[in-house]
Amino acid sequence: MPKPKLRIGLIGSGFMGKTHAFGYSIAARVFDLPFELELHAVADISDEVAAKAASALGFARSTSDWRSLVADPAIDVVNITTPNALHKEMALAAVAAGKHVYCEKPLAPLATDAREMAEAAEAAGVKTQVGFNYLCNPMLGLARDMIAAGELGEIRGYRGVHAEDYMADTNGPFTFRHEPVGGGALADIGSHALATAEFLLAPTAGPIIRVMGDCVTMIKERPDGKDGRRRVEVDDVGRAFLRFANGTSGSIEANWIATGRKMQHDFEVYGSRGALAFSQERFSELHFFSTDDRGGRQGFRRIEAGPEHPPYGLFCVAPGHQLGFNDLKAIEVANYLYAIAGRRSEPFNFRAGLRIQTLVETIHASSRAGAWKDVP
Ligand code: NAD
Secondary structure (H helix, E strand, C coil): CCCCEEEEEEECCCHHHHHHHHHHHHHHHHCCCCCEEEEEEEECCCHHHHHHHHHHHCCCEEECCHHHHHHCCCCCEEEECCCHHHHHHHHHHHHHCCCEEEEECCCCCCHHHHHHHHHHHHHHCCCEEEECHHHHCHHHHHHHHHHHCCCCCCEEEEEEEEECCCCCCCCCCCCHHHCCCCCCHHHHHHHHHHHHHHHHHHHHHCCEEEEEEEEECCCCEEECCCCCEEECCCCCEEEEEEEECCCCEEEEEEECCCCCCCCEEEEEEEECCEEEEECHHHCCEEEEEECCCCCCCCCCEEEECCCCCCCHHHHCCCCCCCCCHHHHHHHHHHHHHHHHCCCCCCCCCHHHHHHHHHHHHHHHHHHHHCCCEECC
16 A cells, blocks of 8 residues: 655754755655655755755755745655744644644744744644654663662652753854843753653653753854954853652753863663663763672673663664664654654644743743742
């Protein structure tokens, strides 16, 4: 039986636009997808940029008018990989046109926007996905399973960090990531740290219910791209103490001026019988400490990703050969397509994206107030 066709439209062909296109291409070759995929059209800011992207990424058509892409009756799924401030308008238009929508994180600059988007999608009955690709790492799935199965005993603490140095240069220009509403390190990469914290601990410790934030701007102005400098108000470093529903204490740090760090999306989980340590810098490994090991032989053991950690085996039959960043996107794509086909629930839909935005805003509010805040 031929598979039904699913036609993809992509808005934005920068860093993430490419990753989405790679994700579809890889997923179609690795997974037994429920659809035959067609990269139908790509939109970007000019005809030239869009045409170049279509040719490079394998889309059949291109346009400088994202509205015409959204209105195209042939398109089933709209992928939004544009700057944060554009997500809401584009997603609402796509939902209104009856499309499934796959939007990059953070879902929107404000939680109120994210709520409107989630509610619109739910009312329209379309399937949504937010790009939290790090959660698709088989090693994170393994960590979550080990925690839930009690292999670490009672969970007593959590530490997460997402640190990079892409904003460490004082003369780096003002970008959409510095926009006063919705910008900042906490929204940009702290969103990943928060998503990971709840992905791992919520099944056992419950959701994060209270936060104490400390968000600071260290580089207070940047070149504005003309000849002047523009004031920066958003956080370069956002830290928060977290309290999970069962009382477990945790913390996260988001830092985009962490000189020398390129992709430190790391966590440690401490339990009464064991601990886990993970670094995105070596993301095909999970380190496990067990108090069951006898004295004198204890230490973190390194578990390498392999076919025993699904869906690794679909990519490679041999353990230890490692997945890459674009492979995580391919796993996210596949999970989303199974959800569109009704074979599973949406892995990280707009409502889940709203949850992360709510956490980000509560941490900001706590930082401004200098006091603990309950998460609404
Ligand atoms: P980028 O600047 O590399 O790409 C943005 C693209 O959008 C560009 O091609 C730009 O020309 C296009 N664009 C801008 N305005 C447009 C318009 N009106 N119509 C059509 N196209 C338009 O940015 P990026 O780093 O790819 O970030 C895009 C989104 O992806 C952001 O929301 C960001 O937070 C998210 N992101 C997610 C991850 C992840 O790991 N999930 C990583 C990086 C970025």
